[in-house]
Amino acid sequence: MSWVSTVFHDVEDLLIVYVLAINTVYFLLMLIGYFALRKNHHQFTPKELDLLLKSPLVPSVSVLTPAYCESATIAESVRSMLRLRHPKLEVIVINDGSSDDTLAVLIKEFRLYRSSRVPMGEITTSAVRAVYESQDSVPLIVIDKANGGKADALNCGINYARHDLFAALDADSIIERDALLQISRPFLERPEETVAVGGIVRVANGCTVEHGSITQIRVPNKWLAQFQVIEYLRAFLGGRVAFSHANALLIISGAFGLFRREAVVALGGYRTDTVGEDMELVIRLHRTRREQNLPCRVEFVANPVCWTEVPEDWRTLRRQRMRWQRGCLECLSLHRDLIANSRFGAVGWIGMVYAFACEVCGPVIELLGYLTTIVGLLFGWITPTHAFLFAVVSILFGLLLSIASLILEELTMRKYPDVRDILRLILAGLFENFGYRQMTMIWRVEAIFSAVLKKKASWGRMERRGFSKADA
Numbered sequence: 001m002s003w004v005s006t007v008f009h010d011v012e013d014l015l016i017v018y019v020l021a022i023n024t025v026y027f028l029l030m031l032i033g034y035f036a037l038r039k040n041h042h043q044f045t046p047k048e049l050d051l052l053l054k055s056p057l058v059p060s061v062s063v064l065t066p067a068y069c070e071s072a073t074i075a076e077s078v079r080s081m082l083r084l085r086h087p088k089l090e091v092i093v094i095n096d097g098s099s100d101d102t103l104a105v106l107i108k109e110f111r112l113y114r115s116s117r118v119p120m121g122e123i124t125t126s127a128v129r130a131v132y133e134s135q136d137s138v139p140l141i142v143i144d145k146a147n148g149g150k151a152d153a154l155n156c157g158i159n160y161a162r163h164d165l166f167a168a169l170d171a172d173s174i175i176e177r178d179a180l181l182q183i184s185r186p187f188l189e190r191p192e193e194t195v196a197v198g199g200i201v202r203v204a205n206g207c208t209v210e211h212g213s214i215t216q217i218r219v220p221n222k223w224l225a226q227f228q229v230i231e232y233l234r235a236f237l238g239g240r241v242a243f244s245h246a247n248a249l250l251i252i253s254g255a256f257g258l259f260r261r262e263a264v265v266a267l268g269g270y271r272t273d274t275v276g277e278d279m280e281l282v283i284r285l286h287r288t289r290r291e292q293n294l295p296c297r298v299e300f301v302a303n304p305v306c307w308t309e310v311p312e313d314w315r316t317l318r319r320q321r322m323r324w325q326r327g328c329l330e331c332l333s334l335h336r337d338l339i340a341n342s343r344f345g346a347v348g349w350i351g352m353v354y355a356f357a358c359e360v361c362g363p364v365i366e367l368l369g370y371l372t373t374i375v376g377l378l379f380g381w382i383t384p385t386h387a388f389l390f391a392v393v394s395i396l397f398g399l400l401l402s403i404a405s406l407i408l409e410e411l412t413m414r415k416y417p418d419v420r421d422i423l424r425l426i427l428a429g430l431f432e433n434f435g436y437r438q439m440t441m442i443w444r445v446e447a448i449f450s451a452v453l454k455k456k457a458s459w460g461r462m463e464r465r466g467f468s469k470a471d472a
Contacts, residue, residue: 008372008381015369016389022362023397025354026238030404033241037412040245043182043303052181053087059187060088060163061180061258066153067093067171069100073309075109079212080174082138086181090139092157093171097126097147106142111135121159123269125152131160150254151270151277158269161261168278170255172309174204174214179304183258186299193297195263195285198244198252200236200300202415203229204307214307219421224317226428227436228310234405237302237412244300248351250286250331252298254278256306263289274334276327283335286347302413318443325447328359363444366394370438395433402429 044052052058063081067074074093081091095103106112112132119128126148134140145156154168165187167180179199186194205225208216220226243249252259257278264270267284270277282298289296311317332339332355339356341348373390376382406425409415416422 002381005381008376009386012369012372012376012382012386012390015365015372016386016393018365019362019369019390020393020397022358022365023393023401025358026234026401027397027404029242030234030238030401030408032245033238034408034411036241036245037237037302037408042185044178044185049085049178049181053085055087057188058087058181058184059165059191061086061090061184062157062161062163062166062261063089063091063169063180064154064157064161064166065091065093065169065171066096066150066157067098067102068096068147068150068153069098069102070171071098071100071102071105073172074102075105076209076212077169077171077174078106078110078140081169081212082140083177083212084175084180085177088163089180090141090161090163092141092143092160094143094145094153094157096145096149096153103142103144107132110138110140110142112140112142115141117141117160119159120162121265121269123155123159123265125156125159128156149272151272151274154277155269155272158261158264164261165258166261166264167256167258168252168254169306170308173201173255173306174209174212174308175199175256175306176304177213179256179306180258182304183256183301185301186297187258187260190297193295194299195260195289195296196252196282196298197258198240198249198298198300199256199258199304199306200302201232201253201255201306201308203232203310205310205312207307217415217417219416219424220310220312222312223428223431224314224436225310225312226424227432228317229425230402230405230429230432233409234401236300237408238405240300241302243351243354244298246346246350247297247299248346248349248354249298249300250283250347250351250355251279252282252300253306255308256304271334274327274330275323276331279327280331280334283331283338283347283352286344287335287338290344290347305415314439317440321440321443322447322450325359325363325444326451328355329448329451332356332360360448363441364448367441367445369394398433398437399430402432405429 112134115131115133117131126146128143128145130144132142143156183197183199186197206218206220207214267288271280274280286296311320338344338348339352369390373387377387406429
């Protein structure tokens, strides 16, 4: 055996062990998520919701929605937000210098007029050009400002917000009517500890949307969107439930999260020098409050649902995934001293270690495994047995995780009532491991090299078809 063959064998062995370890961690997180959901999966009953609507103890909420070129979905999204059931609610849409007719759509649809409303906060943001309110009796505020990015838009919304909590929502999303009350549960149960809560995000493509509400839940017709349904179930029902249970949750989705305004203002709002502003804010909340010996709990609640339109073309999906990976890497770099730092408890030892080992190193190791396996087989430097073992720990284990996420969905949430939809998702869970998952892995590695080379990243524009078009 030549030295090259020896090296390939040793490297292949290490890669197999690493990928096996990562996928085992994913599977364990899913198991923990299942038992945590069975134990803590409680939502308010209709009677309890009616009582909360009359209760003075429910914290007030400002819904903040940054909008950048979202004219296709903005009207439906705002209608959805205005229909939310909550006793003390205001909706603030921040038009972040859109180059399309987002602002014009809002002015026409909601009969907006120039308002004299002034900011309450002093977080520095790009210039505000105008503030609008509706002539109708709806709690809607629209801020038109110069483009500064998503984080800057959210900071602007925080400045103009009047309420105790703020909910950060994407403009291309629709949330269920009782979602704000359901996601408020941790703030009611542990008001002194809780600083942020995240809700589950699901794929709206294929669903029927009427008057800003999801009226029929269906699986998307396109394979690319179906693969993302599986991904979202795996990430939220497995990973985030488990990390929330350990109080080691590092990210609340930018599509749907609820924060204590006072705690965020004390930190100076969102950072604007990273594309992962949602993850960075959560890590900074953990860090700062622990450094100040203040209670800090960040939770994920699986009941309140936010429906979002996902990309249905490869180019848009690539931009999205590269931005997510770039944001994760930037956040870990900014707070790298928390990794395996016992001072920060589960956040340092569990959350940060997992993010670095699995989310950053994982894609690089797995891609290296594919390359090593292919080259080794072509030149006879590794045995077919080694190649088979790598296929088992990467592809077959991936199949197990995909099917397990669907089983977890059926055992706990059961949002898809049609058996045909479940069968379609099972097929998607099988096929996503043959091409789709490898492509997203390549994009994540590409994003890492882009960050290392310090190439510029931005919020960017996502191509939207609009909910009504998606329904057709």
